[in-house]
Amino acid sequence: MTTGPGDFTERAGDQAYHVRPYRPPVNLLWWLRRRTYLFFVLRELSCLAVAWAVLFLMLLVRAVSEGGDVYAHFVTWARMPWIVVLNVVAFAFLMLHAITWFNLTPAATVVRLRGQRVPPAVIAGSAYAGWVVVSALVAWIVLRQ
Amino acid sequence: MTDTIALQVTRYRPDRETEPTVEEFAVPLHNDWAVLDGLNHIKDNMDGTLSYRWSCRMGICGSCGMMVNGEPKLTCASFLTDYGRGPVRVEPLAGFPVIRDLVVDISDFLRKLPKVKPWIVREDEEPVGAGEYLQTPAQMDAYRQFSMCINCMLCYSACPVYALDPDFVGPAAIALAQRYNLDSRDQGAEVRLDLLIHPEGIWGCTFVGECTRACPKGVDPAGAIQRYKLTAALHSVKSLLLPRGAR
Numbered sequence: 335m336t337t338g339p340g341d342f343t344e345r346a347g348d349q350a351y352h353v354r355p356y357r358p359p360v361n362l363l364w365w366l367r368r369r370t371y372l373f374f375v376l377r378e379l380s381c382l383a384v385a386w387a388v389l390f391l392m393l394l395v396r397a398v399s400e401g402g403d404v405y406a407h408f409v410t411w412a413r414m415p416w417i418v419v420l421n422v423v424a425f426a427f428l429m430l431h432a433i434t435w436f437n438l439t440p441a442a443t444v445v446r447l448r449g450q451r452v453p454p455a456v457i458a459g460s461a462y463a464g465w466v467v468v469s470a471l472v473a474w475i476v477l478r479q
Numbered sequence: 480m481t482d483t484i485a486l487q488v489t490r491y492r493p494d495r496e497t498e499p500t501v502e503e504f505a506v507p508l509h510n511d512w513a514v515l516d517g518l519n520h521i522k523d524n525m526d527g528t529l530s531y532r533w534s535c536r537m538g539i540c541g542s543c544g545m546m547v548n549g550e551p552k553l554t555c556a557s558f559l560t561d562y563g564r565g566p567v568r569v570e571p572l573a574g575f576p577v578i579r580d581l582v583v584d585i586s587d588f589l590r591k592l593p594k595v596k597p598w599i600v601r602e603d604e605e606p607v608g609a610g611e612y613l614q615t616p617a618q619m620d621a622y623r624q625f626s627m628c629i630n631c632m633l634c635y636s637a638c639p640v641y642a643l644d645p646d647f648v649g650p651a652a653i654a655l656a657q658r659y660n661l662d663s664r665d666q667g668a669e670v671r672l673d674l675l676i677h678p679e680g681i682w683g684c685t686f687v688g689e690c691t692r693a694c695p696k697g698v699d700p701a702g703a704i705q706r707y708k709l710t711a712a713l714h715s716v717k718s719l720l721l722p723r724g725a726r
Contacts (some may be wrong), residue, residue, distance in 0.1 A: 355493075355578050356493070356499060356576065357577075358577070360643060364639060367549075370687060370692070371689070374686075413483045437685055441705045442702075443706075443709065444706060449617060454705065
């Protein structure tokens with residue numbers, strides 16, 4: 335019998351057994367096997383969208399602070415079709431990132447009030463409520479004239 | 480005449496095969512037969528060389544975990560009638576090296592498990608004469624869920640992180656560490672945190688959540704790991720901001 339790198343010897347009493355385990359290869363497309371695996375990979379990829387959104391926001395802030403031609407140039411650039419498409423895709427990924435993040439909060443946070451565990455839906459609901467309040471506040475600051 | 484159902488069973492005989500093959504058996508389809516009963520029928524009546532692990536047949540020993548139609552399942556708790564007219568694919572647990580047929584090598588888990596010290600660790604051990612360490616029902620409720628783990632390995636099999644990185648400590652071992660951390664009688668949380676606060680420990684988990692869905696005992700290992708991450712993060716912040724005595 336041939337021996338491989340993963341082989342080992344198992345002893346049972348006086349007997350020694352040569353074990354030659356088969357190590358199944360991991361298929362490159364393993365993440366398409368299940369919906370949950372696919373969502374997991376998309377969520378991991380969403381970090382690129384977050385990085386892009388941060389960069390875009392920083393460029394926007396710089397353009398606003400410079401004003402005049404710089405801002406006009408930024409707006410023209412941001413209206414280019416490929417930037418719009420990129421931002422729509424990034425927004426979809428950001429939503430996925432935020433929603434999956436808020437949904438996991440009850441798994442990580444166990445709060446007890448008067449000896450009773452606060453239901454997971456209340457914890458996730460509070461996170462969503464906080465999101466809405468902060469978004470509304472930001473919208474008010476940006477949109478007020 | 481009794482109806483039959485086809486079991487497509489993975490065979491791997493390392494003395495004569497270099498990789499697994501599939502063999503199909505027609506077994507009787509009884510209402511009260513689980514997949515494990517089908518395998519036992521094959522072993523008793525058709526091919527005595529078929530190898531697989533099983534013991535209690537009541538979902539408590541954790542031995543009979545296999546992939547049934549691609550899902551990690553306890554074969555004693557998966558009934559043949561739930562798979563329609565079949566065929567039913569029975570494979571060894573995914574993510575583990577296969578020793579023979581449906582038997583996988585779990586020695587990696589057995590090496591990792593004691594490292595998280597899954598027992599009550601005390602700084603000040605009371606003498607036996609002092610009696611039991613008492614606990615209220617509420618204190619017991621804090622960890623009861625995590626104590627239901629039967630080490631069946633279904634969570635490891637469902638976890639893509641473990642399949643890609645076998646150094647990852649994995650769901651059951653971390654859930655068991657958390658089971659003792661949450662036990663009011665235990666004082667070993669600091670020791671376990673040191674063991675698990677590294678990239679192959681809790682931070683290796685990317686919260687796919689499949690371990691919790693696969694668990695036949697409702698343990699929620701994914702929840703245990705996320706709670707552990709929160710504890711570890713708070714611990715790091717405290718050790719950065721607070722003087723030693725106030726932590």
